[in-house]
Amino acid sequence: MSIITIVGAGMMGSAIGFPASGNGHEIRLVGTPLDREIIEHARKTGEHLTLKRRLPGSYRYYQIEELEEALLGADLLVSGVSSFGVDWFLAEILPVIPETLPVLAVTKGMQDTEEGKLIPYPHLYAQKLNRKLSLNAVGGPCTSYELADHDPTEVCFCGEDMETLRKIKALFEAPYYHISLSTDVVGVECAVAMKNAYALAVSLAVGLAERREGVPGKEHYNSQAALFGQSVREMRKLLKLVGGGDDNIVLGAGDLYVTVFGGRTRKIGVLLGRGMRFEDAMAELEGITLESIVIATRTARAVRKLIAGGKATAADFPLMLHVDDIINNGKDVNIPWGSFEVETQL
Ligand SMILES: NC(=O)C1=CN([C@@H]2O[C@H](COP(=O)(O)OP(=O)(O)OC[C@H]3O[C@@H](n4cnc5c(N)ncnc54)[C@H](OP(=O)(O)O)[C@@H]3O)[C@@H](O)[C@H]2O)C=CC1
Ligand SMILES: O=C(CO)COP(=O)(O)O
16 A cells, blocks of 8 residues: 655545545545645545545545645655645645655646746746656646546656656556556646647637527537637647647647536636626636636747747737737637638648
């Protein structure tokens, strides 16, 4: 039996312990200072407040002040924070863990730089820490509540060292949790972070169709599929620009699919598509984790720098730039359909 300590008791941090717990490992769930209620409630009832599922009986619960106890004898540390908790995790957790303890982060996102580069979180952590840690991450399509329900999925663990990845995989692999491995951290992380921005883009079509038909909940699939296709094209170009392997598009496209159908990002895209102003839509969704906004903003900022530097053109990323205009420049939704058309001559 191994001991897995998870810091960040949000929905995904809590759900990723399910397959490992099923394999007989001890799961210690540690709340961030913002997760107090989740931990208290789980201790009392065995249920997770936001995941809305009963947690396996083998879970142990810790408030952040009990971190030292939760780390005693641990074999793996999982980071369950979202993009909004990355700075906290970097400042408060990574400096105090043993250097021999490998880390696996579920966080999806990237940080852009002044030069227009996009840095995945494991690399950001490595750059900012003055100690050497084994920093690994999970990418791929996987909604937390469906993982808790044992719906089969296919994800990818990435990191620098294949042997370490194999050991971590052995803790989690289950008949419903299939794990590929990759040392292409930039490619995996970039593919699954970008899908957040593009899930917002595809969901615009859901709201637009409702607005056109005047029927809430009325869906049309042509327009969603067209935006899905353009999203995959732009994600593939971006993958190439950041130096990620092309096959990672499978993870990005799968993750895009699940997020359009089952993710929180869809909520903001639909409201914007219906014609709601960005500020009003954000106010309506207050309290819901919406990483798509921060990821779209950072990615578009990097793309605009790449364009200014002559490494890309605006014609390569019309959908990403439109999303950026809607959320950051006060523009109305007006899908640039014509700019998705291409001429291909063999
Ligand atoms: N790799 C994978 O397979 C998957 C990864 N994800 C990713 O996992 C991450 C977490 O998602 P999910 O669990 O659904 O989101 P939740 O909002 O449920 O959880 C977010 C976690 O981060 C914490 N957090 C947020 N802001 C801060 C802060 N400022 N300081 C410290 N901690 C903070 C939260 O505390 P609090 O709950 O109080 O806000 C909580 O512990 C996301 O990056 C998401 O994209 C999601 C699905 C699959
Ligand atoms: O990353 C996810 C599924 O893989 C969840 O996406 P949301 O953050 O939009 O819910």
